[in-house]
Each structure stands twice: as structure tokens, then as C-alpha cells.
Amino acid sequence: MTEGFWGLTILFLGVAVIFVPIFRMLGMSSIIGYLIGGIIIGPYVLKLVGVSEGEEMLHFSEFGVVMMLFIIGLELDPTRLWKMRVPILGLGGLQVLITTIVIWLISTFSFGLSFPVAMSIGMIFALSSTAIVLQLLSETGLKNTFAGQSSFSVLLFQDIAVIPMLAILPLMGGSGYELTEQPNMLDKLPVYMYTFVVIGVVAAIVLAGKYLFTPFLRMVAKAQLREIFVASSLLIVVGMSVLMTMINLSPALGAFLAGVVLANNEYKHELESNIEPFKGLLLGVFFISVGASINIYFFLKEPLMILSITAGVMMLKAIILLALGKAFKMDLDQNIIYAFLLSQMGEFGFVLVAFAIKVNILTDHISNIVMTVIAISMAVTPFVIILTQKVILPRIGVKEKVKRSKKQALHEDEAIESGNEVILAGFGRFGSPIGRFLRLHNIGCTILDHDSERVKVLREMGFKVFYGDASRIDLLISAGAEKAKLLIVSLNSTESTHKLVKVAKKHFPHLDILVRTEDHYDTFDILEEGVPLSRIFRETLDASIKMSEKALTLLGVDPYGAHRAALIFRKQEDKLMRELAQHRHNKKDYILAVREKIEDMEEIMKSDLKHKLRSFSEPWSSELIKKVLEEQVEEQDNKSET
């Protein structure tokens, strides 16, 4: 047992510093690190923290959750919210509602739990982990896919739904829980007056956010003392929470409200970055405390039961998400990703569990099961996603494609019959102008794209677009690669570009290929596949040269001269690429070569420019020409004399 405040501080900080980096290295969420650390120092393993101390810390660190809600509120820009209202309310609302109800029913009928217990478990399990999913989204690059955006909407709804959940829990609370722990000045008021006060306070917060906080923060900012700004940020959050507690509402709601009110404030980012470290640290302590309260022996006694509950709940959540995705007309592959992405339980689950214990709804026994289940589901999420992407998706994806190609058989026949001369792979921001340009010139174009949502939209817009990975030979054949003349590769991944060029060169040698590339290195890759440089287009090169041309013009250079200089530069750039391509495999050599060549090139360019652009001011008078000639003759004479 560690005594005193400092001992506990060292212990908790130590856990954070040791466990979190280890779990991050293993590719897991920091939350898992905190939890496991908490379990290990907890009363059931190393016994460094006692039961009562753990509970105290839990109590204290709950304020991290309040701060988290403040930050979530800050990030809710009302206009953005409005734009996303359909997925948020529809997808998110239904997900929370249906999952809660289904789990409540199962807990009631299969496990015979009482209403408050079953209901709170339903709410706890309905929530997913914002922290883990957002991290996974950015790690796997799924952030901007339809699945990613839908996940975000659902998470957003869940984060907001926590507030009413926290409000409902005490209402269902068991005996022995006082709604307010300290005597409250509102206790004696009649109900209608109480309602009136609540509405008044909320309105006051909204008004204060508009007319009081901003001038207040402006004044503080003028003082130019960072710590005072931090203090006032904390003051707002703590103040709001206390105010809310005074009128018997959850402090989280107060913080959230303050956040939303300040979302359009000019100090939004400053506030966010001030609160963030406190939030992070307190949440860390919170999760350690949660870990410390999990009875690990309990899991070791009945691992099978816990694991099967975890698997069961995750499957259930995924199935509900899948059905909702289907109802919202999501494509199957996107739907699967998003369903599994959100199938775990989340950090807010712990918050609700802790709260439910406090209001005497959950017993130690049940809360132990629930927390262990949440923790395990969070820990396995990264693996579930890997499994989904590598194993499930390819199979289901293929099935979907078969289904699709049946649906699209008509279109494909059309494509082949009309004998499109061009296959355009990739119809994103680079490919779409190409497609439009060719269509304008009545050139038949078979378009392949791997973003199913984009395909859907483009089809609705009347483009003949086919879904699929363009580097697959069978897809290329069905797109008419055997009869086509030209393949335009404008995929936005350099790897798929390389793969497609390789396949096309090997299996369809008659095809002319135009390739879009990103940088020097992938241009070299494509050059090595035997595509000439004149058919490789570095994505931003022309735009940046155009921009430099404009810059010259704005600085007073003759527009035509600037235009020619840009054309000359463009040509030299190609020459440079060709020369550098020979050195690319030797890294040292390459850097040296780049330096040399660029220096060389600049020299050449300088004289070249002078030479080429001088022509307009060259002497054009017979007299002058004669003079120049005479001078040259004289010079030669001088030379021969010496």
C-alpha cells in the first residue's frame, strides 16, 4: 500500500509512463495500456492501491470525462452538425436506440436481470469507443471513405447520447442513493419552479457564451499571461460543472453545453489546447482507476463465459450496424468495414459503469463482468479490423462484384460492343477532367474506379463507370483492354498505379499507356516499366510551373517571355528526370547527382533563357550587323597575329 497523495501520484504517473508506451508499441490503444496498468497495481494483483483509494481516485478523475465532453462540445460546429444531421440522427440515433433495446431485452429474458440493471447494461454496451475508432480510422486511411464518415457520425451521436444517459441513470437508481449529496438550495422549490430555474440557467449559459465569455477571454488574452488563460479555461469548465450540479443536472452536461456555446469562438483552439492536457491526464487516471477496480481473478475463474459474452455482444452490435447500413443504402464492403469498426464497447461504457455503481444500480459482480467485457472488446478491435480487411472483405467483395457484374452486364456489353478506345483507371480529382475532356470530343471511355460510393454517384450523373480494382486482369479484359488503344492511369495510389502499369505492359502490350505519377521516385518506377517520359505526367508539375509563370508576370516580366521561360523550364525538367533516372538506385550517388544536375541545369537554363529570349532585342539594322561582322574579323585577325 502506498501512503499519501505523493505516493499515489508517483504510482499513477509511473503506470502511465510505463504501460502506455508499451501498448502503443504493440499497436494498441493507450486506453488498454491504462486499464492493464490499473489492473496490475490494483488490489487484486500487486495490491499497491487499495479498494478505497481506487474509488477515491475514480471519483476525482471523473472530472476528466467532464473535460472530454467540453472538448467534444467545442468541436461541434453547429453548421457542420446540421450538414451531417441525417447520418448522425438516423444512423447514430437508431444504432443507440436499437442496440440498447435489444441488449436490454436479452439481459432481461435470458439472464433474468431487473429493469434498471438490464437497461443500464444496454446503454453501456450500445456505446462504441470514439478514441479507438478515430485512431484506427486515421491509421488505416479509412477516414475519408464513406465507412469512415458514417462511423464518425455514429460516434458523434453516441458521445452526445452519453449526457442523457448520465441523467437517466440516477432516475432508475436503486435505494440508498441521494440525488444530491450535499444540501441543495433548490430542494425546497416546487417542481414547476425547478423547471423554470433549469431553463433559466441553460439560457443564461447560452447568453453568457455569446456576450460574456468572449469579452472575458479577450481581456484575459490581452494580459498575455499564458497561465492566466489556462486558469480561465479551467474556470469556465469547472464553473459550468458546479453550476449544473447546483441545479441537479450532470456536470458533464454543463461542460458540454459550455463547449457548444464556445464552438464558434475565436479562442476555440486556445481553449481546446489548454484543457487537452488536463483532460488527457485525468482520463488516464480515470482508466487506471477503472482498471484497478476490475477483479482479474474473476475473469480467470470464468474466462469462457466472459469471452463468449464479449464475442456475443460484438457480433450483435455488428449485425445491428450492418442492418442499419443496409437500410441507409451503404455498399456492402463499406458497410462491413463500418459495422466491425464500431462493434466494440467504449470508454464511455466505463464512465456509465462507474456512475451506475455509484447510484447503486450495478453490483460488483455484474460491473466486473461488464468492465472486463468492455476492456476485452476494445483490445481486440484492431485485430478485428485487420481480419475484416484481409479475410472477410476480399471474399464478400468478390461476391458483391459478381452480383454487380450481373446487374451491370448490360452496361459492360455496351462498353465492349461500342469498342471504347480508351480505358480510364481512376476517376478522382485527376481523372475526372480527363474523362470530361474525352467525352467532349466524343471519345468513348470506359472508366474504372475502386471507390464504390464514387462509382454510384458518377453512374447517377450519367458516366459509364465500373467498380473494381483496375489492376485485375479479368476486370481489364471485361473493360475491353484487348480491343482498346489507350490506357490512362490516374489512380491516386502510387502502388496500384505501379501494379496496373506492370499488368498492362505484360498482358496487353498493344496498349498505349498514359500514367499520372506523384513524385520523382514513382516516376522512376514507371519509367523502369518501359513507359516513356513523354507519357508520364507528374501530377502537380504543370500547375506549379503555370503558377511560377504567373508570378513572373505579376513581377513585371513580359507575359510572353514568362510563358516561354515556363515552357523551357518544363522541358528542362524532363531532361533532368531522364538523367536522374540513371542514378536512382544508388542513394548517395543520387543525391550527389541531383545536386550536380540541378546546378548544371540552372547554368544551362540561364544561358538558354538569355539566348532564347534575347532574339527580340537583337540588332536589326544592317549598319549594326556590319559593325558586328567587322569586329569579329578584327578579333580573328588579332588572334592570328598573336
Place this chain on the structure above:
Amino acid sequence: MKNILIVFAHPAISESNIHKALLPGLAEKEYITLHKIYDHYPDFLIDEEREMMLLEAHDIIIWQFPVFWFSGPALLKQWMDVVLRFNWAYGPKGDALKNKWVFNAISTGDAKETFCKGGDNDCSIHDYIKPFSQSAKLCKMNYLPPFWIDNSYKITEEGLAKSRIIYHKLLEGLANEQWSLEEIKKCNLLNQLAGGEK
């Protein structure tokens, strides 16, 4: 009052001697539209519709340029190729430019004396700008004698200032219909109308 369109073709005005001196102050006159085609179309992509509208909107057209290789700069030729369309500028229905006045305002590196039989340039400036006068004729326009500043490599600051005054006076007079068409056509060079050499 007549209005004037200057179709100005110089690929590098900053390196010019004569034209840099002639131009200042012209664009500000309300009866003059100064249209620098090299600045406007550095990529040679001429907007024909716009050019046709400009031509239709003006009474007097000036092709102003330095003489390169006994002719105009390349973009001016391109301009003629794409703008002077069949049945608009010429042909049975091509009356868009009919009776408009047009002339060349040019500069040469060589002195006037070299433009004669037996001189360095062997024939007159009028012979060299024949393609322009003949084009004007095809377009049923009134082709006026040229305005010409010579000796561009030797001209003094004083000479430049004088040329500018003459050119501006000429354009003002033309806009104000100071001279009759017969009077103008009798000149060898337009310079003389505004007090310049013959």
C-alpha cells in the same frame, strides 16, 4: 468622333525602344483601345470572338509592331489567320470591316535611306508591308499610309519624345476627323500629317 483600336504586337515590350516611348498615355484616351496581343495571349490561343467584337466596335484599326524579318511578329500573323474569317472579314458576305480605316504603325532598326532600290534593304517600306495593305483591300477597308519610326538603335531621347508627340497628335487628329480620306491617302507617311517627316 472616331474611335481607334491599336492591335499591338510586341513579344518583349520591356526590351523595346520605340514602342515603349510611343505607348504611354495612349490607353488613357477614351477614344483609344490599346490591345497588347502578346500580353493577352502569351500562349497564342487567340479568342476570335473577342477580337471580332473589338474590331466591330472600332472605326480605325492600327496594326502596331516592330518590323521583324521584313514583316510583323509571329502572333500578329496568327491573329490575322484566326480573326479575319471568311464571310465575316472577307468573302461575299464578309462586310464586318468594310470601310473601316486601317494602317500600320511600325518601327525599323534600319534608317529610312536604306529602304530604296540599291539600298541595304533594296525596296520601299510600302513594298514590305504589302501583305497588310492587300489584306485590308480584301476586307474592303480603307488602307492608309503607314506611320513609321526608323533607326530604332540610334534614335535619341529627344527623337523618341518627338515621335511620341507626333504619334499622339496623329491619333487625336484621326479621331477628330481632322483630315479627309483623300488628304490622308495622298501622304507618303502619316507622320507628316502631324508635323513629322515625309
